Amino acid sequence: MSDKHDKHEHAPMVDEVSFFEILEVSVRELAIEKGLFSAEDHRRFTEFAETISPAPAARLVARSWLDPEFKKRALADGFKASREVGVDWLKPTGFGTPSDFCDLRVLEDTPKIKHVVVCTLCSCYPRPILGQSPEWYRTPNYRRRLVRWPRQVLAEFGLQLPPDVEVRVEDSNQKCRFMVMPMRPAGTEGWTEDQLAAIVTRDCMIGVALPHPDRKANAKRPLHLAKNPVHH
Amino acid sequence: MIKRNHHVEKATGKGDPWCFKGEAGPAKFKVGDRVRIKDLPDIFYTRTQTYVRGAEGVVAVVTHESPAPEDESWDNTDKSEWFYIVRFRQKDLWPDYPDLYANDSLQTELSERWLEKA
Numbered sequence: 001m002s003d004k005h006d007k008h009e010h011a012p013m014v015d016e017v018s019f020f021e022i023l024e025v026s027v028r029e030l031a032i033e034k035g036l037f038s039a040e041d042h043r044r045f046t047e048f049a050e051t052i053s054p055a056p057a058a059r060l061v062a063r064s065w066l067d068p069e070f071k072k073r074a075l076a077d078g079f080k081a082s083r084e085v086g087v088d089w090l091k092p093t094g095f096g097t098p099s100d101f102c103d104l105r106v107l108e109d110t111p112k113i114k115h116v117v118v119c120t121l122c123s124c125y126p127r128p129i130l131g132q133s134p135e136w137y138r139t140p141n142y143r144r145r146l147v148r149w150p151r152q153v154l155a156e157f158g159l160q161l162p163p164d165v166e167v168r169v170e171d172s173n174q175k176c177r178f179m180v181m182p183m184r185p186a187g188t189e190g191w192t193e194d195q196l197a198a199i200v201t202r203d204c205m206i207g208v209a210l211p212h213p214d215r216k217a218n219a220k221r222p223l224h225l226a227k228n229p230v231h232h
Numbered sequence: 233m234i235k236r237n238h239h240v241e242k243a244t245g246k247g248d249p250w251c252f253k254g255e256a257g258p259a260k261f262k263v264g265d266r267v268r269i270k271d272l273p274d275i276f277y278t279r280t281q282t283y284v285r286g287a288e289g290v291v292a293v294v295t296h297e298s299p300a301p302e303d304e305s306w307d308n309t310d311k312s313e314w315f316y317i318v319r320f321r322q323k324d325l326w327p328d329y330p331d332l333y334a335n336d337s338l339q340t341e342l343s344e345r346w347l348e349k350a
Contacts, residue, residue, distance in 0.1 A: 079247070095243035095251075102247030103296055105317075121279055147283065147338060148326060163332050169322075171340035173279050174315055175249045176295055 049098040052131040054202040057179055058217065059085040060106070060129070061205065062196035065184040074181070078104030082129055089128045099127040101175040107168075107207075108181045114165050115180045116154065116207030118146040119172040126177035130205060137206065147171060157208040170207075180207040187213040239309070249298040255312035256297040260344055265291045267318060268350040269342065277305040280346050288350045289320040292339055300343040313344040 032039055060081065064071035074081040079089055079102050089102045096102045104126055107115040119125065120143045125133040136142050146153045150167045154160070161167060170178050182204045188196060198216040203209035233241075243251040261267060271285040272278075279301040297312040298304070322329045322336040329336070 079250075090245065090247055094245055095240060096247045100248060103249055105293070105295075120281055150322075150336065151333060164335070166335040166337055167333070168319075168336070169338040171281070171338060173281065174295075174301070174341040174343075175298055176315075176317065176341055 048092070049127070050132055052098070052127065054130045054205060054217075055197070056082070056085040056087045057126070057129045057205050058197040058200035059193070060179075061181050061200045062193045064106075064181060065196055066193055071181075074106050075108055078106045078177075078179070081106075085129075087129050096128075099125070099177060101177060103176045104129065105176050105178050106181050107170060107178055109183050109207075111183070112164070112166055113168055114161055114207070115168050115170055115178075116146065116150060117170045117172055117178045117180060118143055120144065120147055121173050124172040124177060126179050130179060130202060134202070134206075154208060157203070159209060179205045181205075182207075182211050185211050185213055249296040249315075252297045252299065252309075252312040254297070256314050256344075259294050259314040261291050261294070261314075261316055261347060261349075263291050263294060266350040267291060267316075267347040269318070270346050270348055272346065274302070276302070278302055280342060281340065283325055284318075284320065284340060284342070287320055287324050289318040289324070291316050291347075292319040293317040295341060298343075300345060302345075315341055315343050316347065317341050318347070 028042060031037060032042070060074055060078075063085065064074050070081070070084065073084070082089060082104060089096055089099070089104070107117070109115055118137075123133055123138040123143075125137065127133070142153065147169055150169050151161065154167070172178050182200070184196070185199070188199070198218060199211045199213060201209065201211070201215070201217045204211045239248070246253075266288060267290070268288045269280070269284045269286060272280075274280065293316065295315045295317055297314055299309045299312050303309070303311065317339050318341070319337055319339045321334070322338055323331075323334055325338060
């Protein structure tokens with residue numbers, strides 16, 4: 001026992017770098033060397049791509065709640081309707097980056113149907129209008145379990161739905177990109193588009209949560225103090 | 233012209249998959265058609281999940297034209313086909329899915345080569 005103890009079989013401290021990360025760095029460095037773009041260009045684009053917010057998608061939902069004509073356009077062609085909330089999927093690269101594909105489908109929830117989106121094959125996500133996907137959306141756990149046990153996974157997110165509501169999982173496995181248009185909650189009568197947009201959070205548009213008049217995207221988070229705080 | 237840039241040049245200003253519009257001819261299936269998913273070989277690349285192989289569903293949306301991923305992953309973009317969002321009953325995918333939730337469904341997208349009339 002002491003032998004084993006003395007050897008200190010700790011895992012070595014290394015940064016795990018995946019094959020794809022190495023590939024990305026190599027291609028990027030070659031492109032910079034070749035002069036296709038500069039390191040500064042790359043940083044600026046990464047900054048842009050990583051700071052896209054879900055605000056335009058929230059605006060699209062809020063406007064659809066208020067304007068039936070706009071709602072028709074959003075459901076018919078999400079790619080075109082995105083322009084009306086300030087997102088052109090072709091900009092800035094001209095052909096659909098930072099998401100490569102430009103077919104946005106808006107899934108309308110009804111009293112009897114609740115949509116929820118997953119990409120079982122990787123992590124396809126409507127990034128131009130929803131921003132970067134949350135970490136859990138990309139995990140194998142969410143991806144493999146949502147298609148198989150959707151109600152259990154939704155319950156883990158705090159969303160329990162009665163049996164007469166059809167849970168409809170949308171597996172985003174090809175070039176279509178999906179966002180959910182949840183139902184307008186009670187208690188929001190007479191609200192403006194700005195007020196409504198504030199309660200349509202990212203998770204509501206992935207489909208794992210429902211909008212609530214008291215839960216705004218920019219709300220103050222509750223502070224939970226530790227029960228047994230550590231004293232130094 | 234740089235050959236490897238053909239995709240960028242084709243898609244710029246239109247977006248992918250819209251840049252393949254009009255290349256696939258008439259669609260074989262329409263919304264409401266009952267279809268079965270074929271179990272084709274996929275030793276190189278596919279985006280057709282194991283869980284839909286052999287299952288029956290209904291065409292929910294005829295989406296767009298594009299080369300199938302099995303071809304496009306090898307830069308073979310000569311032939312486009314129609315894509316379909318197919319709706320399945322969860323119960324048809326997972327036999328032990330609870331009867332209480334018999335209404336639950338799942339939708340996923342497949343290219344035409346994977347579908348046959350059910």
